[in-house]
Amino acid sequence: MKIATIVGARPQFIKMAPVSREIRKKFKELIIHTGQHYDYEMDRIFFEELDIPKPDCHLGVGSGTHGYQTGTMLKKIEEILIQEKPDLVLVYGDTNSTLAGALAGAKLGIKVAHVEAGLRSFDRSMPEEVNRVLTDHCSDFLFCPTETAVKNLHREGINDGVYLTGDVMVDSLLHNKEIAESRSGILDELGLKSKEYIVATIHRASNTDRKENLESIVNAFCEMEEIIVFPVHPRTKKYLKKYGLFDKLRASVKLIKPLGYLDFLKLMNHAKKIITDSGGIQKEAYILKIPCVTLRENTEWIETVEDGWNMLVAIDKDNIIRAIHQFQPSSVKHKERFGSGGAAGKIAKYLAE
Ligand code: UD1
Ligand code: UDP
Incomplete structure (x- = not known):
């Protein structure tokens, strides 16, 4: 299976590092960088520090209004997906790069996997909330970091393809x-x-x-x-x-x-x-x-x-x-609410099934 990973912003590099390590053991990965973030300290430093393979394609989209940025990404990602014919598009989180990647894949009939699915702030004035909802509704694999996220998806009628994996940021944190x-x-x-x-x-x-x-x-x-x-x-x-x-x-x-x-x-x-x-x-x-x-x-x-x-x-x-x-923590209650690590391995396993 060939997986097109689509990323572009700082937190996505941190999230993809452990997943990329796992999926490369089983699949071929093509990394598409939208160029949403481009300063050295918002971008390349993470590839260097976290040993993320160099992107195969860099779209150089850069900054702009939501419509310009998302639209330009959509157009450029589509061109690459048509050329490269991946079996799956893998997106992370809730940025404009996430939405553009998911939409481009879904419209071409390519399966879409969303890491960090089901998150909701219930505040539609937040651009990320729009990105989350739309991405989840065009995804085939919804990898949820928490039980709350799973419930949010069920409440919106999304039941198929929902997996509770824990949070990939825990993997990154524990590893580093x-x-x-x-x-x-x-x-x-x-x-x-x-x-x-x-x-x-x-x-x-x-x-x-x-x-x-x-x-x-x-x-x-x-x-x-x-x-x-x-x-x-x-x-x-x-x-x-x-x-x-x-x-x-x-x-x-x-x-x-x-x-x-x-x-x-x-x-x-x-x-x-x-x-x-x-x-x-x-x-x-x-x-x-x-x-x-x-x-x-x-x-x-x-x-x-x-x-x-x-x-x-x-x-x-x-x-x-x-x-x-x-502010002081009101109790000593501290559970593994985001899992205990190993989320990336679970994602790779579910994709292989
Ligand atoms: C984006 C995401 C946000 C995420 C954040 C992570 C969207 C809608 N927002 O917000 O969800 O939490 O990334 O950090 O996708 N700029 C630079 N250099 C860069 C990148 C940006 O100077 O490398 C400046 C530009 O002036 C740009 C502004 O930052 O206009 C905002 O960048 P943008 O990518 O649009 O959104 P973020 O605020 O970074
Ligand atoms: N982070 C970092 N350097 C910084 C600030 C944040 O490496 O100077 C990391 C932080 O540890 C976390 C991620 O960036 O893993 C969060 O990204 P950001 O706050 O940009 O986005 P958000 O999570 O709000 O989408």
Whole structure:
């Protein structure tokens, strides 16, 4: 069987690494990179660090509006699928690259497999929610990270092809945690001591694109006395500059470039707390048992909140400061809600059946 893996954005490289290792034992893999992310530290660093094979095709689509980006990907992916005739298209997560890959495959009558199927924030104003729902509804194999995800699919009438595999990000984290501990010198490089700093990441459109929201977040960070380390996503950098907030933030927090996975994993593992609006980081904080404050009103990773390790906070300066200061996990409840590793192996096994 020939599998076309379609990826393009940072979290997809981290998700595909363990799956690619497994599927290459049994199948032929063709990697199609849409080019959605293209800066070295959003893209190539992950291929190098995580030993992901070089993409076979690079579409160079880059940035743009949702319609431009998704449409251009769709057109270019279709051309390659017609030429390469894979038996299956494999997509990850909820980005525009995910939707374009799934649609291109489905319209050509090629089977589609979705890793991280069934996630729902129930917020259709979030571009990723539209991508998730549409991708799931044109997929033949739906690999779910959690029981909640399985239930979400059943509620939408999707029953065939649904597999509970656990989360492939657990595989990545378990594979790399000790490697990160021994190889990464990020704490020394930044002059940080374990458990004496907070890590922050922000990149959701709802937080970056709206000036009042971004300003509330910046003001909250600037008023806090704790050391905050903030690897800045390029989208966030663009809007911080556009709204004249970049220099103000830089004066109060440690603003750094986005990090590679090993440095970021080590930085999270030694943090006192994590502040984020990232999907993946909420989960990684849970797995690493680091209290997490999420600057969003909803989450598709509801288990992290249910178990008391993650707190959702509406965007308001005082709310944010209070939450960061006061939030402590409400219980010691900590289960393997995202599986215990081995998700990639299960995916390869189900595809082989
Ligand atoms: C995308 C995904 C989001 C995911 C995130 C992971 C969609 C709709 N969004 O958001 O779900 O959580 O990736 O990080 O697919 N830019 C650069 N260099 C890059 C990439 C982007 O400068 O390498 C800048 C550009 O100005 C671009 C902006 O960031 O316009 C946003 O990039 P885009 O890929 O559209 O969305 P993300 O915010 O990265
Ligand atoms: N990450 C990273 N370097 C950073 C920030 C995040 O390697 O500077 C990793 C993080 O550990 C997680 C993934 O990127 O595995 C999350 O990606 P992102 O927050 O961009 O996207 P989301 O998960 O919200 O879709």
